[in-house]
Amino acid sequence: xxxxxxxxxxxxxxxxxxxxxxxxxxxxxxxxxxxxxxxxxxxxxxxxxxxxxxxxxxxxxxxxxxxxxxxxxxxxxxxxxxxxxxxxxxxxxxxxxxxxxxxxxxxxxxxxxxxxxxxxxxxxxxxxxxxxxxxxxxxxxxxxxxxxxxxxxxxxxxxxxxxxxxxxxxxxxxxxxxxxxxxxxxxxxxxxxxx
Numbered sequence: 001x002x003x004x005x006x007x008x009x010x011x012x013x014x015x016x017x018x019x020x021x022x023x024x025x026x027x028x029x030x031x032x033x034x035x036x037x038x039x040x041x042x043x044x045x046x047x048x049x050x051x052x053x054x055x056x057x058x059x060x061x062x063x064x065x066x067x068x069x070x071x072x073x074x075x076x077x078x079x080x081x082x083x084x085x086x087x088x089x090x091x092x093x094x095x096x097x098x099x100x101x102x103x104x105x106x107x108x109x110x111x112x113x114x115x116x117x118x119x120x121x122x123x124x125x126x127x128x129x130x131x132x133x134x135x136x137x138x139x140x141x142x143x144x145x146x147x148x149x150x151x152x153x154x155x156x157x158x159x160x161x162x163x164x165x166x167x168x169x170x171x172x173x174x175x176x177x178x179x180x181x182x183x184x185x186x187x188x189x190x191x192x193x194x195x
Contacts, residue, residue: 023053026182026183027143027182027183027186029053029054029057030057032054032141032143032182032188033054033057033058033061033112033141035141035178035180035188035190036110036139036141036190037139038058038061038062038109038110039062039109040062040063040064041062041063041064042062042064042108042109042110043062043064043065043066043067043107043108043109043110044058044059044062044064044065044066044067044108044109044110044111044112045066045067045069045101045103045107045108045110045111045112045133046058046066046067046068046069046111046112046114047069047098047101047111047112047113047116047126047130048069048070048071048098048113048114048115048116048119049068049069049070049075049076049079049093049112050070050075050114051075051078051079051082052068052078052079052082052083052091053114054112054114055068055079055082055083055091055112056079056082056083056086056088056091058110058112059083059086059088059090059091060086060088062090063090064090064109065090065091065092066090066091066092067092067094067103067107067108068091068092068093068094069094069095069096069098069101069102069103070093070094070095070096071095071096071097073095076093076094076095077093079091079093080093098113098116098117098119098120098126098129098130099120099121099122099125099126099129100125100129101129101130101132101133103133104133105132105133106132106133106134106135106136106138107133107135108133108134108135108138109134109135109138109139110134110138110139110140110141111130111133111134111138111139111140111141112141112143113130113140113141113142113143114141114143115143115144115145115153117142117144117160117165118144118145118158118159118160119158123160123168124168124171124172127168127169127171127172127174128172130172131172131173131174131193134193135193136193136194137192137193138192138193139177139190139191139192139193140169140174140189140190140191140192140193141188141190142165142169142188142189142190142191143182143186143187143188144159144160144162144165144186144187145159145185145186146159146161146162146181146184146185146186146187147159147160147161147162147164148185150185152185153185162179162187162189165187165189166179166189169189169191173193173194174191174192174193174194175191175192175194176189176190176191177190177191177192178190
């Protein structure tokens with residue numbers, strides 16, 4: 001059964017917000033992916049992949065498979081079209097939720113969670129799934145809105161403070177190895193799975 005759209009989940013009608021020149025200027029995907037130690041044949045999972053903002057550049061960094069997970073078929077269709085336009089044959093669209101990921105255990109070396117964990121219900125289950133799907137010593141790239149008043153993004157009470165996110169990742173078995181603030185509105189945590 002397909003989950004219903006809830007107030008925390010991104011509305012696909014606002015698709016154009018996911019990939020616009022301003023976002024690319026302030027959060028350049030290629031530069032940010034450089035925070036991950038992606039090797040030539042690594043497999044990557046982009047959860048809540050949206051329009052492929054990180055999926056497509058990630059697929060250009062590896063010969064491994066890049067899985068694009070999203071609950072919305074329209075998003076997966078956009079990603080498939082972009083991958084075809086770029087002649088990328090290593091992008092695999094996957095329909096599913098971040099709380100019930102259809103991928104097998106220890107499937108990928110890296111997981112990208114960009115502006116999606118604040119939507120998880122419950123977040124603890126989404127983090128357990130990330131841990132499960134990552135290989136030993138794998139990395140999770142977490143990009144989120146800082147919990148502070150601002151005009152853009154989700155409402156403040158849906159956001160997760162960076163220190164709270166770090167604590168939640170640690171509870172599941174991750175160690176945060178890098179912290180980065182690309183802007184004063186956003187944070188990135190690079191968390192490594194315990195061996």
